[in-house]
Amino acid sequence: MAKNKPRKLFELGSDPNEAINVAAAHPDESAILTVLAAKSHKPAVEGTFASTERYQQDRRARGTNPLVETQKPKKKQKQTAK
Numbered sequence: 001m002a003k004n005k006p007r008k009l010f011e012l013g014s015d016p017n018e019a020i021n022v023a024a025a026h027p028d029e030s031a032i033l034t035v036l037a038a039k040s041h042k043p044a045v046e047g048t049f050a051s052t053e054r055y056q057q058d059r060r061a062r063g064t065n066p067l068v069e070t071q072k073p074k075k076k077q078k079q080t081a082k
Contacts, residue, residue, distance in 0.1 A: 007034055 009023035009030050023030040 009033070 007023050007030050008018075008021045009026060010018040010020065011022055012018070
């Protein structure tokens, strides 16, 4: 997350759509989570992606396939009598 961007915190039990940011109401928890995220972050290093196994696992869990383009069906044009 960008350094100067405000943090977001949601109560997923009562707000599953993540509509209400409760970070301001819980500054201690927000600060702890920010520190934990910074400590656990490992930047990606080019050339270290030997396997796509985890990517494929995530893709399957989301039910998406980026290799298949999704196209909206074309609308049928109304034919007018001449």
